[in-house]
Amino acid sequence: xxxxxxxxxxxxxxxxxxxxxxxxxxxxxxxxxxxxxxxxxxxxxxxxxxxxxxxxxxxxxxxxxxxxxxxxxxxxxxxxxxxxxxxxxxxxxxxxxxxxxxxxxxxxxxxxxxxxxxxxxxxxxxxxxxxxxxxxxxxxxxxxxxxxxxxxxxxxxxxxxxxxxxxxxxxxxxxxxxxxxxxxxxxxxxxxxxxxxxxxxxxxxxxxxxxxxxxxxxxxxxxxxxxxxxxxxxxxxxxxxxxxxxxxxxxxxxxxxxxxxxxxxxxxxxxxxxxxxxxxxxxxxxxxxxxxxxxxxxxxxxxxxxxxxxxxxxxxxxxxxxxxxxxxxxxxxxxxxxxxxxxxxxxxxxxxxxxxxxxxxxxxxxxxxxxxxxxxxxxxxxxxxxxxxxxxxxxxxxxxxxxxxxxxxxxxxxxxxxxxxxxxxxxxxxxxxxxxxxxxxxxxxxxxxxxxxxxxxxxxxxxxxxxxxxxxxxxxxxxxxxxxxxxxxxxxxxxxxxxxxxxxxxxxxxxxxxxxxxxxxxxxxxxxxxxxxxxxxxxxxxxxxxxxxxxxxxxxxxxx
Amino acid sequence: xxxxxxxxxxxxxxxxxxxxxxxxxxxxxxxxxxxxxxxxxxxxxxxxxxxxxxxxxxxxxxxxxxxxxxxxxxxxxxxxxxxxxxxxxxxxxxxxxxxxxxxxxxxxxxxxxxxxxxxxxxxxxxxxxxxxxxxxxxxxxxxxxxxxxxxxxxxxxxxxxxxxxxxxxxxxxxxxxxxxxxxxxxxxxxxxxxxxxxxxxxxxxxxxxxxxxxxxxxxxxxxxxxxxxxxxxxxxxxxxxxxxxxxxxxxxxxxxxxxxxxxxxxxxxxxxxxxxxxxxxxxxxxxxxxxxxxxxxxxxxxxxxxxxxxxxxxxxxxxxxxxxxxxxxxxxxxxxxxxx
Numbered sequence: 016x017x018x019x020x021x022x023x024x025x026x027x028x029x030x031x032x033x034x035x036x037x038x039x040x041x042x043x044x045x046x047x048x049x050x051x052x053x054x055x056x057x058x059x060x061x062x063x064x065x066x067x068x069x070x071x072x073x074x075x076x077x078x079x080x081x082x083x084x085x086x087x088x089x090x091x092x093x094x095x096x097x098x099x100x101x102x103x104x105x106x107x108x109x110x111x112x113x114x115x116x117x118x119x120x121x122x123x124x125x126x127x128x129x130x131x132x133x134x135x136x137x138x139x140x141x142x143x144x145x146x147x148x149x150x151x152x153x154x155x156x157x158x159x160x161x162x163x164x165x166x167x168x169x170x171x172x173x174x175x176x177x178x179x180x181x182x183x184x185x186x187x188x189x190x191x192x193x194x195x196x197x198x199x200x201x202x203x204x205x206x207x208x209x210x211x212x213x214x215x216x217x218x219x220x221x222x223x224x225x226x227x228x229x230x231x232x233x234x235x236x237x238x239x240x241x242x243x244x245x246x247x248x249x250x251x252x253x254x255x256x257x258x259x260x261x262x263x264x265x266x267x268x269x270x271x272x273x274x275x276x277x278x279x280x281x282x283x284x285x286x287x288x289x290x291x292x293x294x295x296x297x298x299x300x301x302x303x304x305x306x307x308x309x310x311x312x313x314x315x316x317x318x319x320x321x322x323x324x325x326x327x328x329x330x331x332x333x334x335x336x337x338x339x340x341x342x343x344x345x346x347x348x349x350x351x352x353x354x355x356x357x358x359x360x361x362x363x364x365x366x367x368x369x370x371x372x373x374x375x376x377x378x379x380x381x382x383x384x385x386x387x388x389x390x391x392x393x394x395x396x397x398x399x400x401x402x403x404x405x406x407x408x409x410x411x412x413x414x415x416x417x418x419x420x421x422x423x424x425x426x427x428x429x430x431x432x433x434x435x436x437x438x439x440x441x442x443x444x445x446x447x448x449x450x451x452x453x454x455x456x457x458x459x460x461x462x463x464x465x466x467x468x469x470x471x472x473x474x475x476x477x478x479x480x481x482x483x484x485x486x487x488x489x490x491x492x493x494x495x496x497x498x499x500x501x502x503x504x505x506x507x508x509x510x511x512x513x514x515x516x517x518x519x520x521x522x523x524x525x526x527x528x529x530x531x532x533x534x535x536x537x538x539x540x541x542x543x544x545x546x547x548x549x550x551x552x553x554x555x556x557x558x559x560x561x562x563x564x565x566x567x568x569x570x571x572x573x574x575x
Numbered sequence: 576x577x578x579x580x581x582x583x584x585x586x587x588x589x590x591x592x593x594x595x596x597x598x599x600x601x602x603x604x605x606x607x608x609x610x611x612x613x614x615x616x617x618x619x620x621x622x623x624x625x626x627x628x629x630x631x632x633x634x635x636x637x638x639x640x641x642x643x644x645x646x647x648x649x650x651x652x653x654x655x656x657x658x659x660x661x662x663x664x665x666x667x668x669x670x671x672x673x674x675x676x677x678x679x680x681x682x683x684x685x686x687x688x689x690x691x692x693x694x695x696x697x698x699x700x701x702x703x704x705x706x707x708x709x710x711x712x713x714x715x716x717x718x719x720x721x722x723x724x725x726x727x728x729x730x731x732x733x734x735x736x737x738x739x740x741x742x743x744x745x746x747x748x749x750x751x752x753x754x755x756x757x758x759x760x761x762x763x764x765x766x767x768x769x770x771x772x773x774x775x776x777x778x779x780x781x782x783x784x785x786x787x788x789x790x791x792x793x794x795x796x797x798x799x800x801x802x803x804x805x806x807x808x809x810x811x812x813x814x815x816x817x818x819x820x821x822x823x824x825x826x827x828x829x830x831x832x833x834x835x836x837x838x839x840x841x842x843x844x845x846x847x848x849x850x851x852x853x854x855x856x857x858x859x860x861x862x863x864x865x866x867x868x869x870x871x872x873x874x875x876x877x878x879x880x881x882x883x884x885x886x887x888x889x890x891x892x893x894x895x896x897x898x899x900x901x902x903x904x905x906x907x908x909x910x911x912x913x914x915x
């Protein structure tokens with residue numbers, strides 16, 4: 016009996032202990048070192064440095080506000096179109112949003128440049144170019160487009176869980192027309208969801224490095240993240256170092272405040288939930304999307320649907336498809352400025368860009384992404400196990416905070432804490448990835464676990480299975496899709512990660528994303544486009560198994 | 576439409592003709608005919624998946640017809656080519672899972688249809704308050720769904736439907752989630768309110784007791800088709816086939832000739848339905864008690880006889896024990912139609 020007690024205690028205490036050690040090494044130590052380093056600079060030095068960087072802070076705030084407004088507009092609009100109307104081509108719209116989700120921001124930004132920028136694809140063919148793309152306007156537009164899929168996924172999930180079809184049917188049966196139903200029922204029900212999505216879009220934008228790096232740096236337009244990048248490049252200068260550290264702290268504090276605020280919103284959302292389950296019963300609830308609209312298919316409605324569909328498709332073509340096409344044309348062009356005709360096309364750029372250096376970077380990226388995926392699943396599993404004991408809410412909350420922790424801040428903190436021992440190694444990048452992506456794996460896993468009815472464990476125990484057998488035969492098989500999904504998401508993020516790796520890489524440890532970014536800074540558009548496409552294809556292939564699962568992706572940007 | 580109002584008032588409240596509803600490629604409702612007169616309550620009785628909710632949604636205009644048509648108050652509402660919007664149909668619906676809006680309190684929920692009908696905010700709220708009072712939930716006016724019990728939510732949903740003053744109520748398992756006491760109370764309430772308005776009602780349920788108790792006529796649905804339409808007593812006493820017999824109450828079947836037993840309805844050799852209340856103790860048929868179930872108001876006995884196994888129901892507590900020998904008689908039988 017005593018042995019069993021010891022075993023039980025080990026079982027109970029091991030996961031939280033391992034979790035505490037991992038959290039300490041990955042998050043607490045780096046952040047403590049960052050805070051200590053910041054204080055060591057002296058408060059006045061720090062304030063001076065941050066004050067000097069205030070234009071960048073201001074730029075970050077206003078571009079992110081504008082970008083999240085744009086993302087809300089696009090994301091919510093498309094969500095309502097695909098989920099609540101019979102607009103033609105809804106499935107295509109949904110896929111386009113997912114495509115925008117998996118294309119990394121800096122690749123999209125390069126795509127915009129090669130489609131609409133000076134010397135871009137439309138410049139060569141039609142003489143149309145938008146020089147303003149390089150600078151704040153381009154940053155706002157591309158960041159907005161970049162954040163809109165996450166808004167889309169959140170609103171779609173919100174439409175499914177908060178605005179159940181029966182609630183809208185009840186409004187129609189009470190005499191409200193489709194527009195009135197949307198205004199008086201659907202929109203009010205979605206308001207907290209939209210607010211939460213807006214906050215997440217803002218955090219994504221304000222911590223985005225790739226887009227302002229591609230579109231801001233060449234135009235001399237600095238945001239917080241690009242300032243940190245520049246400051247660290249000149250970190251031997253004490254002033255730059257203080258500025259980098261100070262900005263890292265400001266960015267982290269700002270993002271954390273916003274996330275806490277969002278949490279409050281979500282908390283209210285939870286208490287406002289309807290007490291009754293009024294979800295779909297059998298096939299009826301999932302019956303023809305927009306069946307409400309279907310029923311009054313008069314021709315004016317059909318025309319309106321057609322018009323809305325056309326506008327949406329035009330938008331998707333402009334912001335998602337043309338930029339990718341632009342990249343392809345640029346990558347294939349024999350020389351810049353030539354008309355995009357097959358006679359001017361060659362694979363030379365692809366051949367040239369796949370040199371030994373790139374292959375090494377590709378290998379690094381794959382190793383890092385795989386390591387991060389496996390590590391994150393193990394860490395997330397620990398967190399899920401530990402959650403069952405004390406401090407369940409705390410685990411979730413802290414993990415959420417680490418995901419909101421800006422990559423730039425995390426990279427600076429990890430560099431300060433482990434740079435002395437691990438500088439220029441893959442290990443230091445992996446530490447940063449694990450800290451950052453931990454929450455990405457945790458969320459689907461925890462949600463999957465929550466979805467398992469407690470009675471299935473009880474039934475297993477009543478059938479003679481012990482705790483471990485139950486875990487192996489019931490829990491694990493039920494969680495497998497979530498484990499796979501979580502791993503794939505982390506792999507995807509790991510392959511296209513650029514914010515942290517661009518701050519942490521050294522000779523021999525650069526990632527594919529860093530090579531793409533550096534190529535672009537050197538100004539070789541053809542090679543950049545070719546490698547960006549290769550990277551986008553790898554990410555797309557990794558995400559293929561996820562495409563069918565909007566639900567899983569929806570949880571990526573979602574705090575539990 | 577060419578009908579004049581006078582014609583309209585004579586027309587049935589609901590008339591469904593050959594309705595077909597598909598979900599994807601599969602027909603969920605396959606050629607249903609149904610007529611509901613003004614003031615009449617019709618129960619749709621069938622197991623889950625038989626198409627009750629689908630039929631209600633089609634009548635409400637939430638699902639399109641692939642074939643057939645639906646007329647409400649004599650006006651064409653749905654056909655395979657046209658469909659009146661749900662809000663323009665003269666009906667109200669009570670949803671199975673209540674369908675209450677989480678962001679509105681009880682009084683605003685009930686005022687909602689009144690506002691849509693053009694009342695001012697204060698007039699709508701006054702009328703809503705009155706409806707809530709009539710349903711004994713006036714004191715809950717400021718509560719949101721999350722703060723209401725299941726029975727209270729259902730009453731709010733009912734008040735919202737009443738506020739529509741429709742020609743037809745569509746009730747989708749309105750009492751499915753309530754306990755027996757609440758269920759009986761609400762059934763009475765529903766009947767009183769609806770008949771005060773002179774409105775018709777279609778009441779979907781899988782509960783045979785409820786169907787027999789509330790309806791003027793009962794429609795038996797199986798796999799999206801109508802199996803039988805009859806008065807409750809006939810649905811119980813004269814089922815068209817064994818499936819219908821089993822759905823509408825406890826049933827025992829005996830095969831052969833029952834003239835010797837002297838039962839009403841005996842008509843030569845055949846297959847006969849015997850309901851438990853058609854069998855009495857005392858008589859010429861020897862019986863062995865196989866099982867005894869005391870159910871409070873009555874007791875059910877399973878008997879083994881020379882005619883085959885029978886069920887006997889009798890008011891009061893058990894008089895016999897398992898294994899006892901006794902006699903019984905079959906007072907009535909129903910000869911199962913053989914045409915199928």
